[in-house]
Amino acid sequence: MIEYTDSLSGITEDHLHGFGGGWPSPPSPKTMLKILRGSDYVALAIDSETDRVIGFITALTDGVLSAYISLLEVLPAYQGRSIGSKLVRRVLERFSDLYEVVLLCDRDLQPFYERSGMKPATGMIIRRFQRQSGES
Numbered sequence: 001m002i003e004y005t006d007s008l009s010g011i012t013e014d015h016l017h018g019f020g021g022g023w024p025s026p027p028s029p030k031t032m033l034k035i036l037r038g039s040d041y042v043a044l045a046i047d048s049e050t051d052r053v054i055g056f057i058t059a060l061t062d063g064v065l066s067a068y069i070s071l072l073e074v075l076p077a078y079q080g081r082s083i084g085s086k087l088v089r090r091v092l093e094r095f096s097d098l099y100e101v102v103l104l105c106d107r108d109l110q111p112f113y114e115r116s117g118m119k120p121a122t123g124m125i126i127r128r129f130q131r132q133s134g135e136s
Contacts, residue, residue, distance in 0.1 A: 001048045002083060004090065008036055011044070015053040019073045024129055031134035035071065043090040045074070045083045054078045057087040059095070067095040069103035088116045 013029040016036075020026025027035065035058060036042050045055035055074035061067035069091055074084045095101050104123050105113060114120070 002054070002078075002081070003046050003048050004086060005044050005046065006042065006090070006094075008042060008044070011036070011053065015051075018075050019056075021076050023132055025133040027132070027134040035134065039070065041067070041091065041094055043087050043094075045078075045087060047078070055083045055087055057084075057091055059091050059101075061095065061098070065099040067091070067098055067101045069101065084112070085116065088113070092116060 011033070013033050016029040016032040019029075019032055036056065039058035040061045040063075041059040043057050044053050046052065047054045055078060056071070057069060057073075058071045059067050059069050069088070072084055072087060074087075092101060101118075102121075102123075103113065103118070104125055110120055
């Protein structure tokens with residue numbers, strides 16, 4: 001059974017193995033935990049049978065006008081079960097009183113977010129892939 005929570009209580013590095021699949025240089029579980037702890041909002045999907053975090057979403061916000069979804073990750077073995085959609089829905093509900101919820105994604109992911117009511121927009125980004133792991 002998949003359970004959803006907004007709490008990091010009891011979550012350790014050991015719960016965060018396997019994320020960043022397909023990234024050239026994914027963050028380590030230690031760095032993933034730092035990312036989760038440093039976010040203004042986090043929602044987790046946990047497989048209650050294995051007590052493993054199988055997905056998460058993070059957001060940053062000014063608490064007045066805007067929130068930014070910074071990461072959405074679901075382990076490959078759990079993809080295709082609407083876990084990512086449920087995590088996105090939690091963020092959109094959490095920030096439903098704000099003017100905007102923003103994210104950047106590659107074009108091939110836009111249809112996924114459009115199903116949640118989001119619209120394509122123009123944005124800019126600098127990506128430093130040599131820093132993708134989050135390590136100094």
